[in-house]
Amino acid sequence: MSMRGFLARDDRAITQVYFRDPVVMERGEGVFLYDIEGKRYLDFSAHYSSCCLGHSNKNLITAIEAQMSKLISVSAQFSSMERIYLAEKLLSLTNGKYGKVLFGCTGSDAIEFAIKAVKHHKKGGNIITFWRGYHGATAGSAAATGKAETIQIDENISDLLPGGFIHVSPPYCYRCDYEKKYPDCDLFCLKYIKKRVAQDGCANIAGVIIEPVQAAGGVIVPPEGYMEKLKQLCEEMDSLLIFDEVVTGIGRTGTMFACEHWGIYPDILVAGKALTGGYIPGSAVLMKKDIAESMDKLTLHGHTHSAYPLMCASALANLKIIEQEKLCNNAHVVGKLLHNRLLGLKSISDKIGDIRGIGLLQGIEIVCGNGSKRADFIFAEKLYRNLLKAGVITELESSYRLESSVLILHPPLILTKEQAEEAVEIIRNVLIILLK
Ligand SMILES: Cc1ncc(COP(=O)(O)O)c(C=O)c1O
Known part of the structure; x- marks a missing residue:
């Protein structure tokens, strides 16, 4: 069955109390998720910050299996x-x-x-x-x-x-x-x-x-x-x-x-x-x-x-x-690199109002730019959707009431420097295309 077919069944069978993207996921490995069409995503949401070891960590699964049989x-x-x-x-x-x-x-x-x-x-x-x-x-x-x-x-x-x-x-x-x-x-x-x-x-x-x-x-x-x-x-x-x-x-x-x-x-x-x-x-x-x-x-x-x-x-x-695996230190080191690379995005457009975070919890605040700090909800939504299409999963926290729109990046703690660079490169390319 196609992605569309499954999504239609999901709509029919599940109460949609939570915002859902039009993707059906099938499997995960490390920092990657794969949908039912085999498309690969860099998971910078990590199940809302839960999957700290990434997906399908063998050692964790072995420990869980051992406990399950006990x-x-x-x-x-x-x-x-x-x-x-x-x-x-x-x-x-x-x-x-x-x-x-x-x-x-x-x-x-x-x-x-x-x-x-x-x-x-x-x-x-x-x-x-x-x-x-x-x-x-x-x-x-x-x-x-x-x-x-x-x-x-x-x-x-x-x-x-x-x-x-x-x-x-x-x-x-x-x-x-x-x-x-x-x-x-x-x-x-x-x-x-x-x-x-x-x-x-x-x-x-x-x-x-x-x-x-x-x-x-x-x-x-x-x-x-x-x-x-x-x-x-x-x-x-x-x-x-x-x-x-x-x-x-x-x-x-x-x-x-x-x-x-x-x-x-x-x-x-x-x-x-x-x-x-x-x-x-x-x-x-x-x-x-x-x-x-x-x-x-x-x-x-x-x-x-x-x-x-x-x-x-x-x-x-x-x-x-x-x-x-010294993952706290990895979050510190790779988080710093991620933060610095994200700061570099500010030179592309002043729609990137602020970059903030510690370790592997980073936020990109999207604003109207041209001297205005007003949140640009429409651009933030476009950026979020196009990043997903380009294979990077983020979390968008937009609130008209709170007057802010922030893309949140919180990948698994096992993220490597290369994967951080890859994600920022994708964000850069998507930004450039959207700003044309
Ligand atoms: C800071 C914080 N506290 C509490 C919760 C609630 O956790 P749960 O969704 O597991 O009930 C969340 C969930 O996102 C959270 O971000």
Whole structure:
């Protein structure tokens, strides 16, 4: 059957709640995906940042197969060696800064638990969160999200969202909400949080949740000094700090966790996506000892599939491969090269408004150019589609509400310098053709 035929069947049989490209994929190998017509794509999306080892990694598959023939699943009613080993591994990877771990199935449910933990530990209170941040699709995680996703703007379902979240401006220096310039701004956006809290009359701020680098919000990297000051602000407000490292964790930014860039270990750190290597779903919430111990007293939080041995074994094998193959360092080195090559694209057109990122999480912000920073949604869409046709898969985060359009590149951590060069060359050629 043809591609068109399969897509028509997909339309008929699947509820299309998510934007889908007109491609049916068949197989993957390393950084490449192949569609059913045999066309090869450089996968710079890596299953939304999950497939850190690329596709069909033999060692990871062998470990998963071995676990499958031993024990796939056992309920949380029992322990398993795999969940103990994985929890201990995560605790050692974070230098003993955390006391305990809770496992989940997706990033969303892990964030949901982190929010519960903050509120329970602080005996209630509000949570500060950032516009443009994405934290998940379940009610609590969606309420923390600052991107006006469907659930927030569809009035038929928006009353599913719990209250108690205060959204504030992220450190998006390219488009500062306060129209200030870094460093002259003296991090006004952080100072304003205090003012906002006072004006809202919220004495009790239980926690602050932030993605160390906002990913789906447009790869927003905080400026120097921001994280340290945010941590200080949390201390002043007697609030807990949660890092949502669902995208930035597990090597993506060139360190195992992005928090290492600032030497700041938040009170709660959430990992997901690439934790398991991306073939098996799984997530983890790392908590400081006192928080974990207060949650120990609660019974019943969990999902049928949390912490099942197959997930834990996959994560253990994945982390071992990342360490053995020094993939955090690879993300740092190849990410730097990718960033520098992308910067070179700015000379082709001033439609490339900004290039930002750390490690293998890079963003290309598309604007109208000719001196205007207005987002060029139509051009960004054309670029995204034509890149796909030319064999490079990216992720387009365009939002009329947020007035920005950013192409996101987050390839597997195994990306080589040559593959990074190849992708940038394709982007360059596509840009030149579109600008003619
Ligand atoms: C930063 C961040 N947090 C949480 C989530 C939710 O993860 P999941 O889609 O696995 O539920 C995502 C998903 O894209 C994310 O990007």
